Amino acid sequence: MINEAYERLNTGLKYLLNNEQNKWLESALDQINNSDDLINDLLILSAATRRKLGADLLEPDVNPLQLTSDLFSRHWTVADAGRVLLILRSVLTDVSQSQAIIQTYFQQGDESEVAAITRILILFANGETLKPYALEVGRTNSKPLFAALAQYNPYPAKYYSDHEFNQLVLKALFLGIGIDPVMGLLQRANPELSQMCEDYIKERVAANRTIPSDIWLALEPCASAEGEELMIRHLSNDNPQDRYYVVKALLQKDPVTPKRRQLLNDHLQVEEDPIVLALFA
């Protein structure tokens, strides 16, 4: 899997970089390939990557590179991609050092480096043994770092227990990080998560505070009657973003029940927002 992802990213990235950037990256990858002090070279080259390649986004929604069946370079920066290549090249150069490479990179990387390796946790062998790193990243209050774990990242859905997954989703809501891009959200949904979302809403309401618009995506799959009613009530909110996520939540389970179909048809008659209407298409 590492080999395949490395080749795809290396090929794809070449087209996005200018000559000078390509030259630096090629020489950095060569240096790793021939290194007799692999971890040290990786960390020094990785630290320079953002200065050398820049931190522009890789055209996030137009053409993200598909690295494996479930890993896309969505929301990666050029520096992320460069660092990922350096990490993968290191592991491919000496697989016997891969645990030490991962450990040292997590321990001594700066925030953006830790975000880069977090995005590709799914690629490494023995994924289960890497969970402590993911959980430690999840303890951050830095939004960009937490987002690297929670959004467009297949690792949590694959390896987290229900409890760990639920805490991840709740913390994303708490930090104001969108949960729509949490991979496997619908598949991993469970009654405890719905209950946690309902409790969170009650707490926010009691404190006179707003409810995250997208919370319904996590609440809906196993909603209690009370939760379901609460969600449907938000269908008449003034803010179109609130209505968007309620409609999206109501549509997310296939097939849509006749009762919900009726409700959505009724709503369709009064909905005017083009983005919400597009969900019905």
Place this chain on the structure above:
Amino acid sequence: MKYFDSHIHMLARTTDDYENMAAAGIIGVVEPAFWLGQPRTQAGSFIDYFNSLIGWETFRASQFGIRHYCAIGINPKEVNNVAMAEEVMKFLPRYCAKDNVVAVGEIGYDDITEAEDRFFAEQLQLAKELNLPALVHTPHRDKKTGTERTLALVKEVGINPELVLIDHLNEITLPLVLDSGCWRGHSVYPDSKMSETRMVALLKQYGLEKMVVNSAADWGKSDPLKVPKTGQAMLDAGYTEKEVEQVLFINPIEYYAQSGRISVEEVLKPIAIDQQKLWEENSVLRGQTPVVQ
């Protein structure tokens, strides 16, 4: 009016804060050991941290006429580094024995993991054995479950609930604690946990008994004057000065006084400020004329 902040992380605050707190009537604080905003990766970092709390910080506070006490513990977030937490647990009892340590804390749940369960229980057990109060943090997320599990664990460990203060309560979690015998803590924050107005509403609804209010000010956006500000909100809502002092001065000290290492009389005794003094050859002054009372 005299105030006591039962939970504030002064190590992260400035000397301006101490001056403003003293001017607003705060004459004593408890600083619980907590997370520093970034993970510590080795147990030795906790030794240095605890030493700063019981020594340097108590000295800094005294330079502004404020009595400073501590709670010592390993916080729920960092116990998830199990190997490190095991090391810290070995020297924790030594620090809990110090003169100005009036509680074990803050302990509790963050993500409600197995490791958190284990070290929360071990530290409650330690408080029980040492007959010290235990200051319990309730989680930011999944707060209701965290509070319910806290109450269950207090029962399971068998520590006297009178020794336990459950902190950061809100409208949903306070009612769960009412019949438990535990003390009830509330952290008034700018724009989050709890506001002065909401706090006064809770006092109106549930009364003053065992109610404690603090600022929980730390390295983040927080306000070390939230206790006196809550006092003003109570006065504005019709409470008498005596009632304000009961909640914002007497209650927290009576709770920590169960340690036998703090009393209302002691906190009321003014500290003669002497800014000529040094702590390990260090002073809070930067060339200013020392205040000596």
